[in-house]
Amino acid sequence: xxxxxxxxxxxxxxxxQALRFLRWARSLGFSVPQMRKLLTLWRDEVRASADLKxxxxxxxxQLEK
Numbered sequence: 001x002x003x004x005x006x007x008x009x010x011x012x013x014x015x016x017q018a019l020r021f022l023r024w025a026r027s028l029g030f031s032v033p034q035m036r037k038l039l040t041l042w043r044d045e046v047r048a049s050a051d052l053k054x055x056x057x058x059x060x061x062q063l064e065k
Contacts, residue, residue, distance in 0.1 A: 018043075030059060 011019070021042055025035045034055070041052050 028059070029063060034059060 025038050041047050
């Protein structure tokens with residue numbers, strides 16, 4: 001969450017990383033719903049890496065069509 005101090009938004013380290021991740025995902029053509037799922041998986045520390053890979057691979061397959 002952004003910290004607001006005197007009307008100024010100050011991003012936390014976690015938010016900066018999330019924004020970079022979203023910018024990267026957007027540059028690869030992921031849709032907003034796909035990015036939401038990716039971000040959820042990315043933030044989940046107990047998820048298997050295969051979950052992220054599966055979603056990314058499915059997207060890559062769609063791009064090749």
